[in-house]
Amino acid sequence: MTYALPPLNALRAFEAAARHLSFKLAAHELHVTPAAIGQQVKALEARLGVRLFERLHKQLILTPAGQAYLPGISDGFRRIADATSQLKPAGAVLLQLGLHGGVDLRRLELAGFRSAHAEIGLRVLQPAGLHELIEGKVDLLIERSLGHHPGYRCDRIDEGSGLGDWLIGPEGTADCPEVVSLRDWLRTRAVKTTQANHRRPRLVGTVQS
Numbered sequence: 001m002t003y004a005l006p007p008l009n010a011l012r013a014f015e016a017a018a019r020h021l022s023f024k025l026a027a028h029e030l031h032v033t034p035a036a037i038g039q040q041v042k043a044l045e046a047r048l049g050v051r052l053f054e055r056l057h058k059q060l061i062l063t064p065a066g067q068a069y070l071p072g073i074s075d076g077f078r079r080i081a082d083a084t085s086q087l088k089p090a091g092a093v094l095l096q097l098g099l100h101g102g103v104d105l106r107r108l109e110l111a112g113f114r115s116a117h118a119e120i121g122l123r124v125l126q127p128a129g130l131h132e133l134i135e136g137k138v139d140l141l142i143e144r145s146l147g148h149h150p151g152y153r154c155d156r157i158d159e160g161s162g163l164g165d166w167l168i169g170p171e172g173t174a175d176c177p178e179v180v181s182l183r184d185w186l187r188t189r190a191v192k193t194t195q196a197n198h199r200r201p202r203l204v205g206t207v208q209s
Contacts, residue, residue: 006047011073013040014052016151018070021060029151031130093178094121098128098138103165113185120178133168140169140179142186157186 005011016026016037023034023041030037045052052066062070099105103126114122125138130149133141147154147166153174158165167183 006044007040010040010044010047012077013037014044014066015070015073015077017041017053017060018062018066019074021062023060025150028149031134031149093119094123095140095178095182096123096125096138097182098132098141098143099124099126100129100142100144100165101127102144103142107189108186109189113182116185117178117181120181122182130168139173140167140182142166143168155183155187157183157190159190 012030013026013032013036016029017023020026020029023037026037027034041052048069050065051063052069054061054063105124105126110122110124114120125132128138128141129143130141132138133152142157142165144163145154145166145168146163147156147168149168151171152168153171155167156164157167167186169179173179
């Protein structure tokens, strides 16, 4: 059977914009520009032959057609996600972790995590960034950022404020047991590294006359 489907990117743009009732917030979630969201939605409306949104001054409203279309599209994405989550080898939960290029793998001690959590099949992709997270190539991402990504949970895993290393993943999977286990492990490693740095003796230089 051949399915008559609109382009997937256009459907994602519509679904995100409909949930947020905002092209701007949808753009933040999908990491594109508001103009790109608007173009995708416009192309989808042309493809379907119906208007999905009323674009008022500083306000976005679903038309009756958009309201009728949204539940089925959202449910379709959930079904795809559920079906994908079932594709796991027996006895292991696969978890794909992306790392930005500057992460020192030795500091994360991931071999220790694998030993302590044999039920989790952890795979690492480095380098990886937000693009890989959005495209579903990784489930979680350690990214050097300020930790503000609407639609994603961002947990800082190093000490300090401002720019730092954050564990970023979709809000919908943030409390899955395997994600919680990895998050706790990374935080413990960060504390361990900080304590080791504080215990390290400082070298005091000598001045010769």
